[in-house]
Amino acid sequence: MLEEPRAGRLAAWGNALLTGRVSPDDAAAGAVGPDDSHRMAGLPGEAGPVGLTLAFGRLRGLGVTALRVALPAPGHPLGLCGPPEFNAAALEAGEAVLAPEAGVGLVPEVSEEQAAGVKRVTVVWRVAEVRRDLPPDVPSLSEAERELAVLLRETAEGIARLGLPEAGPVARAELEAYRARAERDRALLAPGYPPRAVRVLELARRVAELVVIASAPEHDGALSAGQSALRAELIRPVERAARRAQVAAYNACAEEAARGGR
Structure with missing residues (x-):
């Protein structure tokens, strides 16, 4: 993700x-x-x-x-x-x-x-x-931003309830590698994209990082059955919302062109 x-x-x-x-x-x-x-x-x-x-x-x-x-x-x-x-x-x-x-x-x-x-x-x-x-x-940028903002808050709260404040070494290594790629590719959205599209992609990244923390395999043995169920409920909607947000962000130029805003 x-x-x-x-x-x-x-x-x-x-x-x-x-x-x-x-x-x-x-x-x-x-x-x-x-x-x-x-x-x-x-x-x-x-x-x-x-x-x-x-x-x-x-x-x-x-x-x-x-x-x-x-x-x-x-x-x-x-x-x-x-x-x-x-x-x-x-x-x-x-x-x-x-x-x-x-x-x-x-x-x-x-x-x-x-x-x-x-x-x-x-x-x-x-x-x-x-x-x-x-x-x-396919959501609009504003719809995707609202959806992700709510999901970011709910996911963070859910991770706190699980008692998993930070990821284990495997998850941390994955996050660090991703952040290095994200910094290197900072201008992923090409010239002409609105600032809101960039903001939506950044929100999607933050949500995805929280999911890596929640799903770190190091935590599996420490979770009760109830905590495992809660983790599944947290993760399930995130992948879909993150993909919806990415599509909305990348499609922003096409949506603007369709409205005659070029």
């Missing part, structure tokens, strides 16, 4: 390009994680995968004016609009990028390899047709 979705980064920098705030080369560089190599496959007129600089131009030629993020999970197809085969591929990947107004969707295929002790990640975004309906069940 602490990882930032590749779909979010691709959509954010794609939107910055589509709204004229960055150059194609800057958008392509910003959309790629520090250890990733990205290409796009299935674009009309292209025989094979192409780099993101060219791919963004091809998407614009297909009528794409804004990109949206989907972060589906079993039983919760958040951000998806169909058809079923696209939804199934996106669910398997756990993420996708969509431009439903243009009938275009992208699903990542991720592969990893080790060479000389260095991990290389290759991401191929597969282009497919999607329905031209806006996805349901």
Whole structure:
């Protein structure tokens, strides 16, 4: 849950390009994680995968004016609009990028390899047709912010009731690694995003950190049956709320474009 979705980064920098705030080369560089190599496959007129600089131009030629993020999970197809085969591929990947107004969707295929002790990640975004309906069940930024604020308070109170004021060494190591990545990638939302979108993502991160503390395996043996049940009740809604907030934040530019606010 602490990882930032590749779909979010691709959509954010794609939107910055589509709204004229960055150059194609800057958008392509910003959309790629520090250890990733990205290409796009299935674009009309292209025989094979192409780099993101060219791919963004091809998407614009297909009528794409804004990109949206989907972060589906079993039983919760958040951000998806169909058809079923696209939804199934996106669910398997756990993420996708969509431009439903243009009938275009992208699903990542991720592969990893080790060479000389260095991990290389290759991401191929597969282009497919999607329905031209806006996805349901996607909150506005204000809705997501309110939901997360309440959840943050309730989760913190629940952790206090469990008597787990701080995480064990495994959870602390995970949190420290995540915070280092978050600091390195501080400008995850590309130019053009409203401050509220940044604030919502920060809230989602804080909620996720609390969940790491609550779910640290070091605490398992110290919890009674009642405490374990309380922990499950605390954690259950958090993953869904955090994903909803991420989608709302990454989709802020697309929502603004749909309102004619570009």
